[in-house]
Amino acid sequence: MFVELLVHGPLSRAETARRLALSPSALTKLTKPLIEGGYLLYQPTEERPALGRPSQPLAVNASRMSLIGVKLTSDEMFAVRTDLRGQIQREVRRELRSHEVDHVVAEIADAVRELSLPVTPPSAVGISLAGTASAGDPIVHTSPFLGWNDVPIGNIVAAATGLPTIVENDVRALTAAQQWFGAGVGRHSFALVTVGAGIGCGLVIGDQVVRSPGRGTGLVGHLAVDNNGPLCEMGHRGCARAYASSAAIQRSIAAALGRPDLTFDQCLALGREQQPAAARVFQEAGRALGRVVATVANITGVELVILSGEAVQMFDVCADAFDAALAEHTHWTSTPVEVVVKPFTFSEWARGAAVAALQYQILGA
Known part of the structure; x- marks a missing residue:
């Protein structure tokens, strides 16, 4: 109720x-x-x-209650304080100078202290990161960006802050925020597909965020797109990540133009200007992303897919290619998939961690 x-x-x-x-x-x-x-x-x-x-x-x-949400990336920590409805009240951003667990915990604890003053203490802390983690399990089993394996970060942060702490995969945490306070409100089932340093997928099926404790879910980044395509960093040929991740896009355009110094934002600007090589790379990325979304919809039966992530701003450059691939690969008997594009800042990812903590506090899962 x-x-x-x-x-x-x-x-x-x-x-x-x-x-x-x-x-x-x-x-x-x-x-x-x-x-x-x-x-x-x-x-x-x-x-x-x-x-x-x-x-x-x-x-x-x-x-009546507040929560702290923390998003960890490979080089930064974003933390927010939210109310019971997930509205951000305050936020802080810190550089992570080391991936050593003690250093990261110290930064989290300091952010929690800063966000706790001068008001009443928060009720819980949520931590989200890219990797194998699931609410109810305090252990980060794998986190490639941080180089962590089997780190009980939830227990360590709880001891350092004195607050109940949950740890969640960042895409699932963002999915939880969209389920209760975003584009997924009123939908019994939907998918969230994120594109950035990697490609991820969160699912809500029958009003439940899909979780698999100790295992990954929504691992669509290495979905095969073209067996003759480029290699990703794991050696997979022609997977979605090799086409549509921000690093892959940057790498392909920089190589084509002989400009290794290009940033992703500069590549995006070239794509918007319809520079031929950049435009082609973004078209290929759009086709790969459209195929991923179609596959997710075909398997799960969701009729709404929220498209987000730190590189989703590329959508306006590759929308036509995305739409064509989505139409081509969506099963012919299926209802057309509604796609909602939601650009988010890293503060929104931290908000997702707070909502994941809230869900666990209320639902216990």
Whole structure:
């Protein structure tokens, strides 16, 4: 009931009871302790009915709790403090000068202290990173960007901060934020595909974020696209990552133009200017990404795919190639896939970590 009001509220008591198939007395029994505890509030109404008792909508008191979300990259840490509805209240950004666990934990603990003052302490910490991690398991089993294997970072941060700490794969954490407070609200199933340093996929099926403790899920980056294509860093020929990751795009354009100093943003500018080599590389990236999205939709049956990630701004350069590949590879019996493009900053990834912690606090999974 609390989740229904958190995600879809404010709702009248009648509408809340209807959505949850509860009797008025059962709803009263459930809401009473939450109202007394300050987690639910009655919203004022401007209009009163001519007859009968006024119906005041119920809403979650977003200020009743706060959470800290932390996103780790290979060289930076982004941390935010959010309220119960995932709204960012404050944020900090720190350089990671080392991948040593003690250094990273010290930076996280310092950020938590900074974000905790001068208000009440947060209720939990969420940490997201690229790698094999899942809420409920404090161990990061693998994180290639940080060079970690079997690091119990959740337990270590909990000891350093005195706060419950969950660790989650960054794409799944971002998916959780979209499920409760983003483009996925109201959708029982959807997929989130991210493109950046890698290509990832998060899934919500039947109102549940798909997780596999201790194992990876949504590993679509090395999906085969063309057996005659370029090599990725793992030696796979023609996989999606070899075409559509920011590093692959940068590498291909720099090699074609003989300009090894080119950044991804400079490559993107060349693509927008329709420089021939850059335009072709982005078209190939768009085709690869469209094939990934079609494959995800074909396998899962989702009708909405949210496209995001730090390199998603390339979509306006390769949209036509993406759309053509999506149409070509989507199964002919399927409903056309709705694609929503959502550019996000790294603060949004940190917000995802906070929402993942919130989900675990409420749902226990």
